[in-house]
Amino acid sequence: MSEKIVIVGAGQAGLQIAESLRAEAFAGDIVLLAGENFPPYQRPPLSKAWLQGEVAEQRLFLRGADFFAARNIDLRLGAHVTAIDRASKTVILADGSVENYSGLALATGARARRPAIAGADLAGVCVLRDIEDARSIAHRLPLAENIVVIGGGFIGLEVAAAARKKGRPVKVVETLDRLMARAVTPKISTFFADLHRAHGAELLFSTQVTALEGRDGRVAAVITAEDQKIPADLVILGIGAIANDELAAAAGLEVSRGIVVDSYGGTSDSAIVAAGDCTVWRRDDGKLLRLESVQNAVEQGKAAAASLTGRKKPFVAAPWFWSDQYDVKLQMAGLSEGFDGFVERVSGESAFSLFYYRGEKLIAVDSVNRPGEHLLARKLLDAGISPDKAQVADAAGDLRGLLR
Missing domain, CATH: 3.50.50.60 (FAD/NAD(P)-binding domain)
Structure with a gap:
């Protein structure tokens, strides 16, 4: 039997897994099961530019039909998976059909939380x-x-x-x-x-x-x-999201407010990986971390695809997020939880960055209307470079030299 990887969920993470499998030279079959009746699309603009009428709906879609055909990716819309049989390595769909797999990727996303009120x-x-x-x-x-x-x-x-x-x-x-x-x-x-x-x-x-x-x-x-x-x-x-981990839980995979994965996207079953908003990441220190972002979906998707092909490619980049409100852009790099001090770097009334430290170590940067500084912050965090606090406070100083 030839190798076949089934991907459950065709959002950002599911698409990334499929793309990365081909980039990793996986030559077997790829079946991409989309629970929605739409091909993979961007979600962030839905509450931002699209809702404001600044982006046409067609521009939300990440890839055209020719993309999937050219890469021999079998995209199926409206395909609802109801169960996973790990013993037989099959998934069961709502229409009664069964798909066997040699490797399985779960990218089931998350759903909006609804309050239990009248x-x-x-x-x-x-x-x-x-x-x-x-x-x-x-x-x-x-x-x-x-x-x-x-x-x-x-x-x-x-x-x-x-x-x-x-x-x-x-x-x-x-x-x-x-x-x-x-x-x-x-x-x-x-x-x-x-x-x-x-x-x-x-x-x-x-x-x-x-x-x-x-x-x-x-x-x-x-x-x-x-x-x-x-x-x-x-x-x-707008009270948060709940990871769609029920399918994984019913199959006996480890879950804890999400499908538990390691730095390589691996689950408690060596034949199954997971990526995106449905996951919770067990860090090296044992703590569980939920990250809901495009970056997490993409990078975790790459790591999960590599794992399915027998390679190890951990997700190591500092997490980053963004939000557009009115004409203001908030961009966050790293995680500020546990900071014990911060330095403000100001370049205008509505343009500034906050550099968060734990001791002398830079752990996160929040930027308001400072996209260049946000990109710089990501590079500093990924490189493990912590600028001197006095350097940061001097808004006229150039921090880019630290990367040379």
């Missing part, structure tokens, strides 16, 4: 995870008179910014006391709170939503723990 299933209550979600929001946005975004994280704030740019009224309701609290430090949170207020968005902090009230089957109000009733005819839920 009214969460009312019409006009939306999440944003895929094209269909984005289409629904884009259709409702121009007609909405009272938009409430539940959750002050990246997705919620990007949608809020898009709505305000279209002149729609927006209230952002956040359980914690600041924006993006799980991802950024207080200074960044304060900057973006001021930005949203300056554009007319209303922010409600330390506010717990307890129910959504409806009228004729449609959402009409958001109810808080303080019995406040906030009028709403469009509610956006």
Whole structure:
């Protein structure tokens, strides 16, 4: 029997695995199973440029049909996998068909988290995870008179910014006391709170939503723990994502808020790898880390593909993320958790970077409207170079010389 690799999930990670397998000179069959009825597409623009009407939908798609044909990649749309039989090395699909594999890659992604509260299933209550979600929001946005975004994280704030740019009224309701609290430090949170207020968005902090009230089957109000009733005819839920690890768990793979993988994308089954938002990475120190980003999907996909071909290519690059809100770009390199000091590098009222240190070691950099500095930060982190704090504080100084 010839070698055949089956990839479950055709998002950024699944596509990368397929591409990298061919780049690794894998000559066997590749079957790419897409649960959606769309070929692989970009998700980040859905809450940014696409929602604002700045990018045509066709430009979201990552590859054309000729790409898959030229590389002999069997892309199947609307292919839902219901089970994995590890003993027989087969996957079972919803239509009853069975695919055997010599190697299996799981790139099942994640789904939007929905709160367990009354009214969460009312019409006009939306999440944003895929094209269909984005289409629904884009259709409702121009007609909405009272938009409430539940959750002050990246997705919620990007949608809020898009709505305000279209002149729609927006209230952002956040359980914690600041924006993006799980991802950024207080200074960044304060900057973006001021930005949203300056554009007319209303922010409600330390506010717990307890129910959504409806009228004729449609959402009409958001109810808080303080019995406040906030009028709403469009509610956006932006409270995080849940890894789609149920398929792996049912097959007996190790999961813990995601499919547990090592630095090579390997799972607890040597014939199965995983990559992207469905995973949680066990670091060398034993700690588990969830990373949800395009970069993670791409780099982890490359590592997973190499593992399937018998090579070892660990994912070692520093993680990076970005968010576009109004005309401001936030870019993050590294992970600032555990920092004990930071240095601000300012080049203008709305352009600065924060360099985070643990002791004298640089561990992360957050940049606002400083794309060049963000790229530099990634190179410094990947090279293990920690600039002297005085050098960083001198905005006129050139840090690029450290890389020579």
